[in-house]
Amino acid sequence: xxxxxxxxxxxxxxxxxxxxxxxxxxxxxxxxxxxxxxxxxxxxxxxxxxxxxxxxxxxxxxxxxxxxxxxxxxxxxxxxxxxxxxxxxxxxxxx
Amino acid sequence: xxxxxxxxxxxxxxxxxxxxxxxxxxxxxxxxxxxxxxxxxxxxxxxxxxxxxxxxxxxxxxxxxxxxxxxxxxxxxxxxxxxxxxxxxxxxxxxxxxxxxxxxxxxxxxxxxxxxxxxxxxxxxxxxxxxxxxxxxxxxxxxxxxxxxxxxxxxxxxxxxxxxxxxxxxxxxxxxxxxxxxxxxxxxxxxxxxxxxxxxxxxxxxxxxxxxxxxxxxxxxxxxxxxxxxxxxxxxxxxxxxxxxxxxxxxxxxxxxxxxxxxxxxxxxxxxxxxxxxxxxxxxxxxxxxxxxxxxxxxxxxxxxxxxxxxxxxxxxxxxxxxxxxxxxxxxxxxxxxxxxxxxxxxxxxxxxxxxxxxxxxxxxxxxxxxxxxxxxxxxxxxxxxxxxxxxxxxxxxxxxxxxxxxxxxxxxxxxxxxxxxxxxxxxxxxxxxxxxxxxxxxxxxxxxxxxxxxxxxxxxxxxxxxxxxxxxxxxxxxxxxxxxxxxxxxxxxxxxxxxxxxxxxxxxxxxxxxxxxxxxxxxxxxxxxxxxxxxxxxxxxxxxxxxxxxxxxxxxxxxxxxxxxxxxxx
Numbered sequence: 001x002x003x004x005x006x007x008x009x010x011x012x013x014x015x016x017x018x019x020x021x022x023x024x025x026x027x028x029x030x031x032x033x034x035x036x037x038x039x040x041x042x043x044x045x046x047x048x049x050x051x052x053x054x055x056x057x058x059x060x061x062x063x064x065x066x067x068x069x070x071x072x073x074x075x076x077x078x079x080x081x082x083x084x085x086x087x088x089x090x091x092x093x094x095x
Numbered sequence: 096x097x098x099x100x101x102x103x104x105x106x107x108x109x110x111x112x113x114x115x116x117x118x119x120x121x122x123x124x125x126x127x128x129x130x131x132x133x134x135x136x137x138x139x140x141x142x143x144x145x146x147x148x149x150x151x152x153x154x155x156x157x158x159x160x161x162x163x164x165x166x167x168x169x170x171x172x173x174x175x176x177x178x179x180x181x182x183x184x185x186x187x188x189x190x191x192x193x194x195x196x197x198x199x200x201x202x203x204x205x206x207x208x209x210x211x212x213x214x215x216x217x218x219x220x221x222x223x224x225x226x227x228x229x230x231x232x233x234x235x236x237x238x239x240x241x242x243x244x245x246x247x248x249x250x251x252x253x254x255x256x257x258x259x260x261x262x263x264x265x266x267x268x269x270x271x272x273x274x275x276x277x278x279x280x281x282x283x284x285x286x287x288x289x290x291x292x293x294x295x296x297x298x299x300x301x302x303x304x305x306x307x308x309x310x311x312x313x314x315x316x317x318x319x320x321x322x323x324x325x326x327x328x329x330x331x332x333x334x335x336x337x338x339x340x341x342x343x344x345x346x347x348x349x350x351x352x353x354x355x356x357x358x359x360x361x362x363x364x365x366x367x368x369x370x371x372x373x374x375x376x377x378x379x380x381x382x383x384x385x386x387x388x389x390x391x392x393x394x395x396x397x398x399x400x401x402x403x404x405x406x407x408x409x410x411x412x413x414x415x416x417x418x419x420x421x422x423x424x425x426x427x428x429x430x431x432x433x434x435x436x437x438x439x440x441x442x443x444x445x446x447x448x449x450x451x452x453x454x455x456x457x458x459x460x461x462x463x464x465x466x467x468x469x470x471x472x473x474x475x476x477x478x479x480x481x482x483x484x485x486x487x488x489x490x491x492x493x494x495x496x497x498x499x500x501x502x503x504x505x506x507x508x509x510x511x512x513x514x515x516x517x518x519x520x521x522x523x524x525x526x527x528x529x530x531x532x533x534x535x536x537x538x539x540x541x542x543x544x545x546x547x548x549x550x551x552x553x554x555x556x557x558x559x560x561x562x563x564x565x566x567x568x569x570x571x572x573x574x575x576x577x578x579x580x581x582x583x584x585x586x587x588x589x590x591x592x593x594x595x596x597x598x599x600x601x602x603x604x605x606x607x608x609x610x611x612x613x614x615x616x617x618x619x620x621x622x623x624x625x626x627x628x629x630x631x632x633x634x635x636x637x638x639x640x641x642x643x644x645x646x647x648x649x650x651x652x653x654x655x656x657x658x659x660x661x662x663x664x665x666x
Binding site: 011012016044047048049051052055056059076079080083084089 | 574
């Protein structure tokens, strides 16, 4: 049975934490993952390095046909999404 | 050049079709006439005769009509927007005191002082902002609500007093006032669009009907309404204005507060009219304040009370999507025509006591919360907490211990015995006192591990509190700085130590990054998805792009090997 992975991020997703989150997210790539849902409700800061990790991991999951969804975006993240036009590049829910 | 937002059907310079122009103007006139409540409350407090009441109201409408019409012209004659002038609640407590002391002549004189102060302040308003930060204006607005509370409660209950104690209340008055207030609240809380905007008008209508049923109208006023013709020449009380030196400081302070409040109104108006709004056009705001001043001097000369730009009408502009200044011009003309309907003027000046009580209760409650909101819009350091707390306490001392300052010289006693004036003076002085010793420049110490959001955010938060900066601007600045640090590291443009200096002057927040190295690449277009995923410098360029989007202005200078990246956020 395939699983839906719920991944909750807290604090900042920037150059200092991006590598750790990239490894953690890609660890589920070869499992029986039906979908991966990223909870952004507790993210205080999203930087360029964080955006790049999201784009890379999203691409990796999409290549395997696994939905990669960001949801419950905090106000700080909503602003970055608005500025960068990330909504065109990633799947967002509950913005 | 302002960019008209999509939600606006008619921008400031658009000309609506004639039927729409007329309907929109009638809506503004109806809303404006509801504000007759303020001169009616002053007249009621001063025990004026029906003729005096009608004169005060007529003069006030004439002045607000002319001012509204003038506002529609472009600067310097007007402000070039749809802004409607209505009697202002800011000065009601002071004018109640003036009308009680010296009747219509003193009321007229103090209105002239109010207008003349606005004329002077319009020249220097941009320099005064530092002395009236939101916590000072907020405290004054909040205490304005407290000052109106006594009149509100007495009128609401019809209380009769003896030796400072209540001897009886009028149950009919309480019923009428409760129904009026309940209608206003129901429309404001549950209503939408026009119903919400006209909540005061609906409350007034319910109040008048129930007053008629229970007999709360003053019989003399009823006779006056019946005797007044539908069409006729208006009543004006041309009294020689009188001045009382003891009241002037109080009125001057209130006029300055009104000017600061008007700046807030212009921020709203300019935002409505310009999709790309970034900064207050102070020349336009100064022109608006100048017109207000002219209108209020005129109002005093013909026996009226002061007015100000109505925030309720700004709400109506937003809700209707019509910001055409021609609507303002026609509103002014129609308001002027309304004074030739003596029955309407007599009706408006005969608003019964419990209805006045309910409307004042609503205004008082609204003002108290609006003041609190203003206070909390800025980050509060200990210094600012004491500025707010102590000035409220000093203001309340006049309510808790009436007459506590009566032993002072008469000029000082008049200011100190006014809740509003002593609060305003205390807040202004405490703000100036607590500004001493605060540097308007701060430097973020170097961090061997590099800076990131969690080291920058507390630093920005602390200086934001010390300087009383806007919460949203400080948060934006922290994010922009964190992104800049990251972009500079990713680009590899820096070859030595990086320092961040932050400066604040109430108008702008400047962040300067100084480092040896080459300038940061700051693209105007976002890098493509392909570029972002490739191992290029596109992610670093995205950082530069985000920083550009976060700030209002960005510039780089280079002297020798030293590069300076300056980010500016308008405050």
